[in-house]
Amino acid sequence: MLGSYIPILIFILVAITLPVVGLLVGRLLRPHLPTADKLMPYECGVDPVDDARGRFSVRFYIIAILFVIFDVETIFLFPWAVIYDKLALFGFIEMVIFLGILIVGYFYVWKKGALEWA
Amino acid sequence: MAEWIIVYGIIPFAKIAVIVLVLSGAVAYMTLLERKVIAHIQVRLGPMRVGWHGLLQPIADGLKFILKEDIVPARADKLLFTLAPAISLVPAFVVFAVIPFGPPGMMEDLLRWVLSPFLDAAAVESIATHSAASGGFVTDINIALLFVLSISSVGILGIILGGWASNSKYPLLGALRSSAQMISYEVALGFSVIGVLLVTQSLSLVQIVENQREAEVWYIFYQPLAFILFFICGMAETNRLPFDLPEAETELVGGFHTEYSGFRFSLFFIAEYAAMVTVSAVAVTLFLGGWLRPFPNVEWLSFLDLIPPLLWFVIKVFLLLYVFIWIRGTLPRYRFDQLMGYGWKLFLPLALANVIVTAGVVLALM
Numbered sequence: 001m002l003g004s005y006i007p008i009l010i011f012i013l014v015a016i017t018l019p020v021v022g023l024l025v026g027r028l029l030r031p032h033l034p035t036a037d038k039l040m041p042y043e044c045g046v047d048p049v050d051d052a053r054g055r056f057s058v059r060f061y062i063i064a065i066l067f068v069i070f071d072v073e074t075i076f077l078f079p080w081a082v083i084y085d086k087l088a089l090f091g092f093i094e095m096v097i098f099l100g101i102l103i104v105g106y107f108y109v110w111k112k113g114a115l116e117w118a
Numbered sequence: 119m120a121e122w123i124i125v126y127g128i129i130p131f132a133k134i135a136v137i138v139l140v141l142s143g144a145v146a147y148m149t150l151l152e153r154k155v156i157a158h159i160q161v162r163l164g165p166m167r168v169g170w171h172g173l174l175q176p177i178a179d180g181l182k183f184i185l186k187e188d189i190v191p192a193r194a195d196k197l198l199f200t201l202a203p204a205i206s207l208v209p210a211f212v213v214f215a216v217i218p219f220g221p222p223g224m225m226e227d228l229l230r231w232v233l234s235p236f237l238d239a240a241a242v243e244s245i246a247t248h249s250a251a252s253g254g255f256v257t258d259i260n261i262a263l264l265f266v267l268s269i270s271s272v273g274i275l276g277i278i279l280g281g282w283a284s285n286s287k288y289p290l291l292g293a294l295r296s297s298a299q300m301i302s303y304e305v306a307l308g309f310s311v312i313g314v315l316l317v318t319q320s321l322s323l324v325q326i327v328e329n330q331r332e333a334e335v336w337y338i339f340y341q342p343l344a345f346i347l348f349f350i351c352g353m354a355e356t357n358r359l360p361f362d363l364p365e366a367e368t369e370l371v372g373g374f375h376t377e378y379s380g381f382r383f384s385l386f387f388i389a390e391y392a393a394m395v396t397v398s399a400v401a402v403t404l405f406l407g408g409w410l411r412p413f414p415n416v417e418w419l420s421f422l423d424l425i426p427p428l429l430w431f432v433i434k435v436f437l438l439l440y441v442f443i444w445i446r447g448t449l450p451r452y453r454f455d456q457l458m459g460y461g462w463k464l465f466l467p468l469a470l471a472n473v474i475v476t477a478g479v480v481l482a483l484m
Contacts, residue, residue: 006126
C-alpha cells in the first residue's frame with residue numbers, strides 16, 4: 001500500500017529539478033548588469049517611500065481565522081461522507097447537529113459584520 | 119524485488135516524464151490559445167508574426183524568459199525571493215500524480231511491447247497486469263482527493279512568500295489579497311466536493327470515475343450545483359478573471375509578481391496555468407466522468423467508444439480550459455468587497471445547503 005506513495009515522491013523530485021535546472025541554465029545565458037536604479041523596488045517611478053512591510057487591514061486576519069474554523073469543518077466532513085452509507089440515519093442526525101452549531105456561529109459572524117469588507 | 123522497483127519506480131518515472139513534458143507543452147500553448155481566443159473575441163488577430171498564425175509564439179516567449187536578465191531587488195529577502203516561485207510551481211505539477219487520465223489496465227499492451235525485449239515472459243506478464251503499473255495514472259492512492267486539495271493549497275504559500283520577500287508595496291498588497299481570496303474560496307470548494315463524496319463514498323479519483331461508470335451517469339447530473347460552485351471557486355483559486363484581483367493590472371500593476379522578471383516570473387506564470395489545468399482535470403474527474411464517453415449508459419451511442427478513453431479525458435479538459443478563457447474574454451473584474459461577499463455570503467451557504475440536501479436525499483434512497 002505504501003508503495004503507491006513512492007511515485008508521488010518521484011514526482012516531487014522531478015518537479016523540483018525543473019525550476020532548479022531552468023535557473024541554472026539561464027544563469028549561463030542571461031545578462032547580469034545590476035544598477036542601483038534597476039534594483040530599486042517598483043513604485044510607479046518615484047523613489048520608494050518608507051518600508052513596504054507596514055500595517056495592513058485587520059480584516060485579513062479575521063478572514064484567516066474564519067478560514068481555519070471552516071476548513072477544519074470541511075476536513076471533519078470528508079471521512080464522514082466517505083462512510084455515509086454505513087452511518088445512515090445516525091450519521092445524518094449527527095451531521096445536522098454538527099453543521100447546526102457551525103451555522104449558528106456563521107450567522108453570528110455575519111451579524112457581527114465580520115464578513116463585510118467596506 | 120526487481121519487479122517491485124519497475125512497478126513503483128521506473129514505470130511511474132516514465133509516466134511522470136511524459137506528463138511533465140505534455141503539461142509544459144500544454145501550458146505553453148494555453149498562453150497562445152488564450153491570446154488567440156481573446157483576440158478573436160475582441161475582433162483582433164492576436165499573435166501572427168512568429169510562425170504560421172503565431173504557432174511558434176510560445177517557443178519565442180520561452181526563449182525570451184530564459185535570456186532575460188533576472189533582477190533581484192536590493193531590499194528583497196534573497197532566499198525567500200528565490201524559493202517562492204518554486205514553491206508555487208512544484209505543487210501545481212505534483213497534483214497530477216493522482217489524476218487518472220485513463221482507465222485501469224489501459225497500458226497493458228504498451229507495457230508488454232516495451233518490456234518484452236528486456237525481461238522473460240512471466241515477469242513481463244506479471245508487471246503488465248499489475249494494477250499500479252498498467253493504469254492510465256501515475257498512482258492510485260485511497261486519499262487522492264484529499265491529496266489534491268492539500269497539495270494545491272501549498273501553492274498559496276509561494277504567492278504569499280513571493281509578495282512578502284519582494285519588500286515592495288504592490289506585491290505585498292497583491293499577495294495579501296490573493297491569500298485572502300484563495301482561502302475564502304477554498305472553504306466553498308471543499309464543501310462542494312463533499313456532495314460528490316456523499317454520492318460516491320470514495321476519495322480515490324480512479325474509484326470515483328469507476329463508480330460513475332457503474333452508476334451509468336456522470337455525477338454532474340446528480341450534483342449540478344456542486345459542479346457550478348466547484349468551477350467558480352476553482353476560477354477564484356487560480357486567480358483568473360473575473361476574480362483576478364491579486365494581479366489587477368490597472369490598480370496593483372502586477373500583484374505579487376510585480377518585482378519578478380525573467381525565468382522566475384515565468385515559473386509563477388506556468389504555475390497559474392498548470393493550476394487551471396488541475397482545476398479542469400479534477401472537475402472532469404469528479405463531475406464529467408473522467409475518461410468515460412458521454413452518456414455511458416446509452417447503447418446506440420457506443421460508436422463514441424471509437425475515441426479512446428485518454429482522448430475523451432483530454433477533450434473534456436480542453437473544453438473546460440476553453441470556458442476559462444471564454445469567461446475571461448466576456449466578464450469584467452469584480453470589486454474586492456464583492457468578491458469576498460460572494461465567497462462567504464453566497465457560495466458558502468449554497469455549498470452547505472447542497473451538502474445537507476444531498477445527505478438527506480442519499481439517506482432517503484438508501
